Amino acid sequence: MLRLPATEFGLAKLVFxxxxxxxHRELDYWEERANSIPNEELRIQARASIANKAFHCxxxxxxxxxxGDNKTKVIQFIVAYQTISDYLDNLCDRSTSLDPKDFALLHESMKHALNPQAELKNYYEQREDQNDGGYLADLVKTCQEVLRDLPHYEEIQPYLFELCGYYCDLQIHKHVIWEERVDRLQAWFETYRHRLPEGMTWYEFSACAGSTLGIFCLVSYAVRPRFRNDLAKDVRDAYFPYVxxxxxxxDYFIDQEEDRIGNDLNFCFYYESEKKMIERLCYFLEQANLDIEKIPDSRFHKMVNQGLVGIYLADGKVAEQKDVKTHVRKLLxxxxxxxYFFYWNCKVYYAMRKVSKRTG
Incomplete structure (x- = not known):
């Protein structure tokens, strides 16, 4: 019988x-693969995505x-899938391409990664930089191999595709030329507005679409031998939109300065004031906790949800941004x-990893 940690201390012990x-064993493998990518631009972006976004994994x-006992396989999937996401985000953010056809083709890899029957293609066909030495294809195949063995893949498949569809559409709309981004995102939002909670804005919907957590949760449940019929839908409803x-x-909150410098679209910039932004972040946390109560293992999910707040706010980027730092206490x-517990534990953990890398 699966026993999940009942306390923050138990969860922290298992996590660390x-x-x-x-x-980090999985990330080390993919980092080594990234280092051997023949094309310089693709290599730079692949390495940067792992170096700067490991905390997503x-x-x-x-x-x-x-x-439970199948966690290693699931982590292989999560790391590979999140690495695709972070790598493509870098390619779209930092490349000279502003072509929606390019972004759509790149992100087909994320759809194929969720479909064990999908045939891979040249995802770089619409861009100049091509040769990645099989890096992206191998990330996709790693995900497919894990999903192929899931006992309840068929039950979760529709919701995997739905959440992935939101994610890929977002990445296309938010990376085209500046003059078109907001108009495209607002028009996209209008097609789904009737399904969303009242008062949600286009930029908040865009944020809800940009997460992979619902996918990871569905895959984690689908390895279990017992899986009730409506669980997949319940998990989807619990994680989308608020979690x-x-x-x-x-993520956008801690990236504000970086996005200002890089002239990147950041959804935090569209709130009428910082006060309103913090109010809405607190509201999202409150609603997320309410939605989580409707699924099994709700205590665990709530711990993870509240723990992620601490994990994000403990990131080193926060200390470098005075405006962001002033709101940390309210969010915590x-x-x-x-x-608070995960905030301080992660602060210590990140400091120890820095020392270990320097001395090792």
């Missing part, structure tokens, strides 16, 4: 002892605890003891 070492992989939206708004207070 059993989850993060597997995550760390945070997402906590959900692999739901898989996913909180996750991505926190809204998250409660669990957010």
């Amino acid at each position: 002892k059993d989850i993060f070492p597997i995550v 760390e945070g997402g992989s906590i959900l692999a605890l739901l898989a 996913q939206g909180l996750h991505i708004m926190l 207070k809204q998250g409660g003891f669990r957010s």
